[in-house]
Amino acid sequence: MPAADVTPPSGTRDLFPADVLLRRRTFAAIQDTFERHGFEPLDTPAFERLDVLTGKYGEEGEQLIFRILRRGEHAASGEADLALRYDLTVPLARVVARYGSQLPSPFKRYQIASVWRADRPGRGRFREFTQCDIDVAGASSLVADASVVLALIDALAAIGLEGVTVHLNDRDALHGLVAAYGIPEALGASALTALDKLAKIGPDGVADELRARGVADDAVAALHADLSAADPTAAIVARVRSDARGRVGLDRIAELMALLPAEAGVDVVHDPVLARGLGYYTGPVFELTHPALDASIAAGGRYDGLIGMFGDEPVPAVGGSLGLERILLILAEQQGLEAGGAGPGPDVLATVLDPADAADILAVAVRLRSAGIGVDVYSGEGRMKKQLRHADRRGARFALVRGATERAAGSVTLKELTSGEQTTLSEEEAVRFLRGRLAEAGGRDGGRDGGRTDG
């Protein structure tokens, strides 16, 4: 029988102690920021009924839903009836549709959780990843849109990510753009996809793409001219303004930008060709980028129609998500963090020199722990040399030795691993000593932000 492949499925990761601790600190900072902005936590199941997810993300997105086959007697049918959640927005919409009357209105909620996409993995792209999602359900005011953007920016600042740009656009402005350049409605979505690539392939590339997608020559020529202008945004905006619906979108963008306070230090730009893939957006859409990554690190927008798909009443809503893995990728590169290391060790690692001492050492450990000191009792076998090496690698502050000599004297020997200094004290003295020394160091993984993970 061949050995099983023990690598995790592509697009997923095993997280080692240092990774988990860094993520935990990051979560805590983001969560804290969201709560200070008035968002409340919510949790939903990892999987949903399939029909809750279908018809929400557009054709492209629909292909990427991880489906779960029917089980039991229906397994042979090969059909799926459940699916892993694709994002956190649709589950929220379902919750609002189901419990709306019991929830505050507007309902501001955050959720930090894994989502799954049957995608081809790549750099900064996973099949299982964590979204930090915030939404405001039941508010049509642009104050809600602004609040979402500000909370996301603040959360990024809280974890030390600087240099983020907000790219803003509006679905109505996009419709206006399509109409203003005389692109047939049916080609609209396709044309916008091509336009969205402007930053990557330039005006010429966009023109080629547009032609390939069947856009008429005069429309392509007009767009190419505007995209090549000294100020492409101004040129496109001028054209979009000629369309009534486009005007609605442009005005909304201006209004939203005016709501973002200068004090927040947000770098916002209007990007008239920003499209966003998800099907459910209706008004403002935005994307957050960072120079270190070729993909967005956060995105969101207004989706006034989504919740209504689940119930009788339409409920306006707006939200956005941070992509945690992408953010950690950037932070890791900026701060030179190494993945896969060990976490911070225990305060004290107690050696067991002779198996016959085990009961005595475990009892000492219990007493020290009840005095508030973290103690790990060595649980393998081996000579002192090996146990001290283990203590060192685990990053323990102190090693505790209590063999026959100490036991006879009712004492313990404590060795500080960094300095190599050691002293033999009574247990009471040891508690006082350890409390003092551990307090000087500022305790364990609290208090530090920015995520240092040396090991």
Added chain:
RNA sequence: GUGGGUGUAGCUCAGCUUGGUUAGAGCGCCUGGUUGUGGUCCAGGAGGCCGGGGGUUCAAGUCCCCUCACUCACCCCA
């Protein structure tokens, strides 16, 4: 799904162009350097169907074909 690249020790890789003795390095790992002392140092050691299959050849890690995996770009996305 289309094109390019890479698969050799636990990890990072050399060797392949110009087939030819026991396939190497660094790091890591293990064991010693006498009694109960780690992180440094010294000395030893373990570990490789050279991704898999087929072919050419007296001979293949090295050349050819197929296949799988990973990876970059396209596409799409947090």
